[in-house]
Amino acid sequence: MTEVLAAVPTAPAPAPAPATPARPSTRWRVWLPALPFALLALLTVVARLVVPFDPETVVAPANLEPGGAHLFGTDATGMDVFSRTVAATQVNLVMAVLVTIMATAIGLALGLVLGMNEAAGGVRGLLGRGMNRFTDLTDAVPPLIVGVVVVGLFGPSIVSLSVALALILMPNQVRLTRAEVLKVRGDAYVDAARMAGLSPWQVMVRHVLPNSARPAIENSSNIFGVSIIVSASLGFLGVGLNPPTPEWGVMISTGMSDVMLGGWWTTLFPALALCVAVASAALLTGVITRLTRSPGH
Amino acid sequence: MSSFLARHRWWITRTLVLPLHIAVFASVAFFLVRLVPGDPVMARIDASGGFTQEDYDRAAEQMGLAGSVWSQFGRFWSQLVTGNLGTSPVTGRPVWEEVMSRLPSTVELVTLGLLGCVALALVLAAITVSTRSPRLHAVLRGYGKLAGSVPDFAVAILGLVLFFVVLQVIPAPLGRVDPRMTLPDVTGFPLLDSVITGDWAVFAAITARYALPLAVLVLVHTPSLWRQLSLGLSEQVTASPTLFKVASGATRTSIHLSVLRRASASSVVMLGAMFGGLIGGVVVIEQLFGFGGVAQFAIGSVEQLDFVGLQGFLVVIAGLCLLVFFLVDLVNMILDPRRRPGVRVDG
Numbered sequence: 234m235t236e237v238l239a240a241v242p243t244a245p246a247p248a249p250a251p252a253t254p255a256r257p258s259t260r261w262r263v264w265l266p267a268l269p270f271a272l273l274a275l276l277t278v279v280a281r282l283v284v285p286f287d288p289e290t291v292v293a294p295a296n297l298e299p300g301g302a303h304l305f306g307t308d309a310t311g312m313d314v315f316s317r318t319v320a321a322t323q324v325n326l327v328m329a330v331l332v333t334i335m336a337t338a339i340g341l342a343l344g345l346v347l348g349m350n351e352a353a354g355g356v357r358g359l360l361g362r363g364m365n366r367f368t369d370l371t372d373a374v375p376p377l378i379v380g381v382v383v384v385g386l387f388g389p390s391i392v393s394l395s396v397a398l399a400l401i402l403m404p405n406q407v408r409l410t411r412a413e414v415l416k417v418r419g420d421a422y423v424d425a426a427r428m429a430g431l432s433p434w435q436v437m438v439r440h441v442l443p444n445s446a447r448p449a450i451e452n453s454s455n456i457f458g459v460s461i462i463v464s465a466s467l468g469f470l471g472v473g474l475n476p477p478t479p480e481w482g483v484m485i486s487t488g489m490s491d492v493m494l495g496g497w498w499t500t501l502f503p504a505l506a507l508c509v510a511v512a513s514a515a516l517l518t519g520v521i522t523r524l525t526r527s528p529g530h
Numbered sequence: 531m532s533s534f535l536a537r538h539r540w541w542i543t544r545t546l547v548l549p550l551h552i553a554v555f556a557s558v559a560f561f562l563v564r565l566v567p568g569d570p571v572m573a574r575i576d577a578s579g580g581f582t583q584e585d586y587d588r589a590a591e592q593m594g595l596a597g598s599v600w601s602q603f604g605r606f607w608s609q610l611v612t613g614n615l616g617t618s619p620v621t622g623r624p625v626w627e628e629v630m631s632r633l634p635s636t637v638e639l640v641t642l643g644l645l646g647c648v649a650l651a652l653v654l655a656a657i658t659v660s661t662r663s664p665r666l667h668a669v670l671r672g673y674g675k676l677a678g679s680v681p682d683f684a685v686a687i688l689g690l691v692l693f694f695v696v697l698q699v700i701p702a703p704l705g706r707v708d709p710r711m712t713l714p715d716v717t718g719f720p721l722l723d724s725v726i727t728g729d730w731a732v733f734a735a736i737t738a739r740y741a742l743p744l745a746v747l748v749l750v751h752t753p754s755l756w757r758q759l760s761l762g763l764s765e766q767v768t769a770s771p772t773l774f775k776v777a778s779g780a781t782r783t784s785i786h787l788s789v790l791r792r793a794s795a796s797s798v799v800m801l802g803a804m805f806g807g808l809i810g811g812v813v814v815i816e817q818l819f820g821f822g823g824v825a826q827f828a829i830g831s832v833e834q835l836d837f838v839g840l841q842g843f844l845v846v847i848a849g850l851c852l853l854v855f856f857l858v859d860l861v862n863m864i865l866d867p868r869r870r871p872g873v874r875v876d877g
Contacts, residue, residue, distance in 0.1 A: 370554060370852075372803065372806060372851070372855070373555060373848045373851040373852045373855065374555075374810075374848050375806055375807055375809055375810020375811060375847065375851070376810065376811070377810040377811050377813065377814075378810040378825060378844070381825070381828055381832060382562065382563070382828065385829070385832030385833065386563075386565075386832060458679060462681040465684075466681070466811070466814045469683065469814055469817070470813065470817060470829055472829065472832070485683075489818065492690060492691065492695060493702060497691040497695045497696075500691070501687065504683075504684040504688065505684070505688075507681055507684045508684045508685075512676065514679070515675065515679030519675075
């Protein structure tokens with residue numbers, strides 16, 4: 234993993250191979266860091282089909298060491314750690330996808346509306362500026378605390394968890410979009426569209442939105458990684474999904490008591506899976522940034 | 531007098547805005563807590579044998595939920611202006627005391643972690659600016675990317691498995707000190723208190739138990755700070771003010787300080803944001819190592835439906851974060867006078 238990370242930025246585009254056309258090789262290099270994420274996404278779809286044991290039932294004696302039929306051992310209740318770790322990709326990644334879509338969609342919409350109305354006079358502008366100050370203020374409550382409060386009070390389910398996380402991570406998207414809208418708003422093509430007789434709504438959706446969405450979309454894989462971390466943290470703190478639902482955070486927290494007794498495997502493997510998932514989202518960020526920044530875009 | 535006001539407007543206005551921000555937040559915290567679906571009073575009282583209106587009213591009174599939302603809001607504010615956050619119906623102690631008995635230990639851990647981050651970021655930035663070895667740069671960039679994208683508690687678990695289970699060089703993650711020791715209590719900051727009282731056994735015990743969590747915090751959170759710092763440095767190192775300093779024969783130290791001063795604005799903002807994130811985020815690390823921190827009070831309040839405790843906690847945490855943001859703004863306006871409001875910048 235380190236090799237891939239270190240190799241990508243140092244590799245200058247023209248490789249010393251003049252005979253082959255440069256294009257396919259550069260394209261291949263650009264897409265390579267997205268591979269771990271693609272594999273994870275594939276695993277999410279087929280997770281329940283490929284696991285050797287049912288991830289939610291007791292299948293073997295408790296606390297078996299890794300090896301043999303149970304690749305990652307079994308936990309204190311006798312559930313297969315490998316099956317649970319793999320099956321948890323489904324819960325954790327689906328949640329992260331939901332969060333990313335919601336946070337980005339709401340962030341784009343809100344950022345667009347705020348950016349377009351901020352300079353307006355009267356109530357509209359006042360509201361816009363007020364909302365803007367408020368988004369800045371939301372930084373003052375740590376995301377994890379909001380998660381604990383919302384999930385703790387509204388009850389743990391994939392939906393409430395996702396909504397809570399989307400709310401927490403949205404302000405960033407709003408800020409990014411708003412800043413871009415403020416830049417784009419005065420561009421000539423927007424004026425042209427307005428003079429051509431498009432309604433303010435049409436101008437906003439057809440011309441301003443496509444040209445100001447880039448930063449938020451680039452940031453969305455970041456949001457993806459953060460939402461995996463926060464959802465696992467909430468699970469670890471005991472306000473996440475109820476066991477036996479396989480979820481990395483819950484698996485880690487229930488496994489911690491085994492660590493004291495030397496049973497490291499129930500905790501280590503979900504923690505590693507968490508690292509791999511977040512790191513592959515980070516690699517994807519690099520790919521998206523490179524693609525959107527490349528000339529011709 | 532008016533010229534004094536004009537010259538000092540930048541920090542006076544910023545200071546006046548601080549209580550306003552805290553007030554807005556206190557109100558938001560109040561309503562956030564009351565957005566809970568269903569009737570929390572009903573969840574609390576034992577309705578199996580039937581209950582009367584008096585039972586209900588008494589339970590609501592106990593939970594601080596008597597009367598309409600607006601009368602509760604009025605009560606909340608009239609207490610808040612006198613610095614009273616109310617009494618927790620669950621523990622029976624004032625919320626301020628409950629929060630303050632836990633907050634210093636969290637602040638200590640976060641502050642030590644951030645100091646480590648600053649030190650490491652400065653060292654890394656100095657290395658990247660002053661060396662040209664592409665191999666070294668690649669290794670550092672690799673660390674930055676990898677560490678910046680991995681959750682801290684997962685790294686802490688790897689550390690625990692390695693150092694506690696396999697190598698057995700660190701004590702069990704079961705608290706700040708050995709269970710047989712008692713923590714001195716002077717200021718509430720555990721490590722500081724052990725120094726003040728001169729209790730070196732406790733100091734050594736805390737240090738041994740802080741080593742891994744702090745190392746993890748520093749390793750995982752430094753890259754985001756370092757990235758801001760090296761962005762700023764690479765911009766400023768060849769900027770015209772630097773060239774002017776060099777040309778006018780300033781000493782090396784003075785040149786370095788000047789570059790650092792101009793480059794550090796965004797890093798200071800980042801540091802403030804990191805403090806805010808960690809005050810809440812470090813709870814996972816605290817739980818992992820058995821340190822009781824301030825966020826555990828919030829989790830307890832949520833589980834027990836302690837509304838008074840929860841809203842008090844939110845007010846204190848938001849107040850603390852807003853105070854830190856305030857300091858960040860002031861530091862930035864001192865470092866770079868162009869950031870003061872009303873200052874006109876050419877170009």
